[in-house]
Amino acid sequence: MKVTHRLLLSSCVAALGIAAPAAAQSTDAAAEDRSASSNAIVVTATRREQTLQEVPVAVSVVSGELLDNSGVSGVDQISQAVPSVTFTQGNNENNSSLNIRGIGTNVFSSGVEPSVSIVFDDVVMARAGQGFQDFIDVQRIEVLRGPQSTLFGKNASAGVVSVTTKDATDYLSGEFDAMYAEGNEYQVRGSVSGPITEGVAARVSGFYKQFDGMSDNLFNGDTYNGYEAWGVRGKVQIEATDNFSLEFIGDYRNSVSTPTFVLAKVLNPTVAEVNKPLEIDLTNTDVNVNTPPRSDSEQWGAQMNAEYLFGNDFVLNSTTAVRSYDFQNNIDVDATPALAPPADRSYFLWDLNKGTNNLTQYSQELRLESPDLGGFDFLIGAFAYHVDLDSTFQRRWVQRNAAGNVVPRSGQFSSNNKTTNLAAFVSGNVYLGDLNLFGGLRVLHEKLEWSVLRDPADVVVTGDIALPGAAGQAADFSGSASDTAVTGNIGARYDFGAGNVYASYARGYKGAGVNTAFASLEGTEPVEPETVDAFEVGAKVSTWDDVFSVNLALFYTQYQNYQAQAQRPNDITFELANAGEISTKGVEIETVFQPSKLTTFRLGATYMDAKIDEFPGGPCYSGQTEAQGCVNDAQDLSGADLPNAPEFRLTGFARQTVPFGDSSPVDGFVQGNFSYQSSVQFALDQNPLARLDDYWLVNASIGIESKDDNYSISLFVRNLFDQNLPQALSYSTAGGGRLTAQTWRNQERYFGLQGRFSF
Template sequence: MAALLASTGLLSAESAAAQTAADESVNEIEEVFVTARRRSESLQEVPIAVSSLGGDVVREQNRNSVPDLITLIPAITLRPQNSSKDTVLLIRGLGTITTSPGAEPSVSMVLDGVVLARPGQMVSELVDLERIEVLRGPQGTLFGKNASAGVINIITANPTPNFGAFVEASYYGGDEHRLTLGVNGEIIPGLLSGRISGVTSGFKGNVRNIFLNETLSDRESDGLRGKLLYTPSENLSILLGADYLYAENRGNSGMFLETSTVAYPTGVRTQSATLPTILQSVGITPGFKNRQVAQNTLPQFKDAFGGALAQIDYKMGEYDLTAISGYRFWRSTQGGDLDGFATLTTSTPVQQIDLGHVNSKQYTQEIRLASPRGGLIDYQIGAYYFRAVNREDYSRETTQLIAGNRVRNFGLNNFGTIQNNYSVFGEANINFSESFRAIAGLRLVKDKLSYYSDRVSTSTVAVPGILPAFAGKDSTSVTDYASRFGFQYDVSDDIHAYATYSRGYKGPAFNVFFNFSARETNVLKPETSDAFELGVKSSLLDRRLQLNVAIFNDQVANYQANQPDLVAGTVVTRLINAGEVSTKGIEIEAIANVTNNLTVSADYGYVKAKIDDFLCPVAAPVSCDIDGKPLPYAPKHKISVQARYEAYDSPRYRVNLTGNYTYQSSQQNSITQTPDTVSPGYGIVNGVISVMDKESGWEGRLLVRNLFDKFYRATLAQGNGGLVGGLPRDYKRYFGVTVRKDF
């Protein structure tokens, strides 16, 4: 940072003198308010482990989606995949890895008060974000229906009466571009305000298909969001909102890093007899830094996300009544080359092409009543209804080389699910005194789930990746609950301690997917957890330092997980009740105003997420015995450090320097515990220099990602006889520039 200042010549005598004067009276850290308990509270006083990131972080650091943001929050990890349907978020090591529409995620995504039904809806671009809150641990008493591991609460900006508009354009290395614009203001004075914003963005990609001479991992997206706020009286407000986003990308099935695989638990390495020759023939050299593939089919992934909401807030004296009606849809197309090879030869005797479509719709209605605060008991009570209708079709075409002849087979499965959830909920504070209170919350749940599946196949026996024709349908109904109990004690105005017990609940499931067969017709039991958490939130040194610590222990029963299987030599997965798992650890968050010009924050998470008792399914291999092993995508250590320095400030100009460092220790990427699928740990340094003209409303930013050019792989997997790995956007250093104009 000092070198940057010296090189730009910004540390003038004037700013140095101003810094000396400012050091004598360092400002308090600005108070942050969150809605972690469905109404506005100070982050430092809410008895939940919660992180909050503002929309300014998204804009400044080019983190424009939830997957981009998670590196700044140690509690969250990501399972990145080609398609949005396959991407999964995990909190404290817990998350359901499946593409079945008959299973719900463990991490609940909430957008402006509306719970999203499918994991694939989590990865769309963020438009006009106000802030994002990450609540760790079970949150089912107040949030939706699927919050057994935590909640990602996304809040977009609401209209205000004051007129404002902006346009922002960015360009980054790798031919990445982004344009956003928006306008806000009063439409009918004193009665109606509106806000509309839009985005268009794209990235050229960073993986090369040398067989088709095409670039992969590229993306394009366009989105629009609008809101109207109607305030006919002081006691009544009506918020209407709608949004739509369309995205396309061409992912890749992984680059070959090794031409061998390592078995668990023996550790025996098996060299592929054919893979080295195959790769050599197409000009690919396998290795950890390989960025090339050779496939005869381009992958295509297209997503359309959107929806509408209506929120009514009415003050009945000292009571607040809120009703939220929501509709969301998600349409997705995913297609690609499953076999990973370019040609059909005796060494690569199978070609497989997949194509799938998702059509998902959901409807939600929530109504809740919040009591006034300050009495013996303050509370929130409510009722919730959720309905999701998922329809999918998925096809697979295989071409086999048998005795010199090309043999084609085809399979198509039309399948779907209908989910209905009814619940009543409430949470209360029992205020024994001004400084000591009990917390009690309960959600009673009724889940109804049904599915249908109808697969046709040209073969009456299993061929690579395709089972014979099969049809089935079934339904289930479960009544259960989620709860939270605990105590909170205010040691002083600046130190707050809490201890809570939460019972997490995630509904029953069916493993409905392309190769659905008789052995998948069983219903999976609900996943439940017993979570204990101790926390202290403190503001020290005249509120110039915030230090928060949370210790947690979460025991999960009937864990829903994917177990690999083989279908005629091709790997598929089977969703099962895997048994019991646990996660425990500690999270430390600190933020300090070192001087009036310098703010430093540091977050650390230690998570030990492991499999306690794995229930091997029928016909599973001996290697299924993985008791005591780590859960996948759960690194033990994650660190995020950020420093923001106001290098220069005058009545007209302001110059800020921001740097952040993120570190993640090694992680296992497969529940099979194969030794070669462990990703090495890595640390990344990023930085931003911003210059603002306060009079004209212009701002310019220069960004660098992966400053020290650290090459890393986020995930590794075994496939097609070798080891393959994905490639993150910031696998190498790149720069970018942003220009913004506020009106």
């Protein structure tokens, strides 16, 4: 039965936890014995169930157990466990992004998709904000590095983060854990699973978490950069017949948070003076603002998975899904407590910067998977996808004119973006003894539609006047663009007993995007689709019992028409552009060493060189002179660093169980994990103020657990060495020029207690 089959796979995955790059299916008996070993990790990176060491794709796997042990509780923290991933935190979840191998998409426009696709239980999230979910009941996470457009198709030009949640059990079981930490942070999670009737099993899970925050507001004593969130997920799995099974999944999540940037450097002395006694530097975590920040989101999803076995083990899979995502936020952009604009006109009040997103998406995928047909197999499929996204925005400034009079300006706009994607794909393997040839092809057609409405008379407050520039001009227009593209991959893998080597080429694609932002005007043209050529060679070596494994990947990837966002000097608006050609190349290595059941070591390292190869008309940074390369507000960015693409990243995990003797019902354990990254540049325009130094993050815990693994309790510390650096930096000309930073929970050292119980 399918439920039992999945339980066996889940047990195999949970046995090991994290692993590393990967590679395709083998037909010899030795490979089958190997995949049946107790430490084998099953993945679905090629949309088939295979062991990690077989799949010819660079993929990192993190188990739910390792996520818990490492303190990784959401997608935004996955970089702490996977060295090829970085996270760029914005002032809300929609302005945040993941990078893989230095490539990601961080833009404000709702008409642009992310380069890194986040997938939950085979359903792609249309926008990054949907994907930054909390981890509840996670079986494993697969991070596929490099373009995955052939099989995952949608917005996967840089890679995929695929989250698989736990299946229902055919016996009564449950898992519960709770955590409390300094700062009045706590979290409770739980799940119950079991049979309903013959052939029907269900699993229900949920979580609640809250954190007061870490940014004190000097203006009113409130605390920001905190959150309160809760969510539930339910699964019902039905074995209708021996050949046919159904799975229904529903989830709901609600989040209320107070994310806001903090000041790291101020160039305007008036702004610095009004913010006293705030200590403004890179270690600052506090604010002094008169308008509370707010960021609320609500989302739900429903899906049905069907599986039918026929013929000689042919498998037909169907995934039907609908998702809804509603979001709203506001932030005090001027970052001051001022209630009136200053007499010297050195800055204006900007307390209202509010937006909403209402997104609905539908998707349908069919896949037909063949068995081994005598030296070859195949997988064919079709994919249909539609997204409808409504956005609104309000902005209000209060400033003084030359005569010293207070002038309030405001405006509103709304936009709609629709994307429809239809695709067909095929992949296959040919087995020639120890040599495996593999490849695939995807043909897609995509249509992008947009509309913008802005009435200058539609001010936020009666008596205001329209905003200056494009933001205050009338706009009532619509447009569309369509494209047909072909992506694919081809490669070979060779087994040599203790391991294998592979080489591959892949063509990636991300559809056109349009800048439906606040200052959009008629005539707005979409940016071109992003295309990718990726070359990779890898090797995987492991001992027969998988006590030790090492996985190596060398990669070179070049992007054409990379979609990026930047700001011209003295312009508060952001432009969306194709940043010419960019490339990323480097080497990745991940190892796992388990000398005994009591000891585990894991280490991952990535060296990469992610650069802009060609962008002659790139934006200058504020204050950049002609001698520094800025001519007519443009500079040649060829050879410049890509944003948030560190040259070197390192992650590691170690755990040692300490036996207390046969007579004791419990054993002790000590464990720790760390991550390191070299310095990074956060600005596409290469503003020297937006460069962040390298830093280490070290976490540790000590505790006891029952010998049957049914309960445990531990004391933990995050950021053991108190590395007080922000998560991201951004320079803005607003307020006369300032550098802002995004704080994060691990920016300061804190202690906590965690307990777990299962049955």
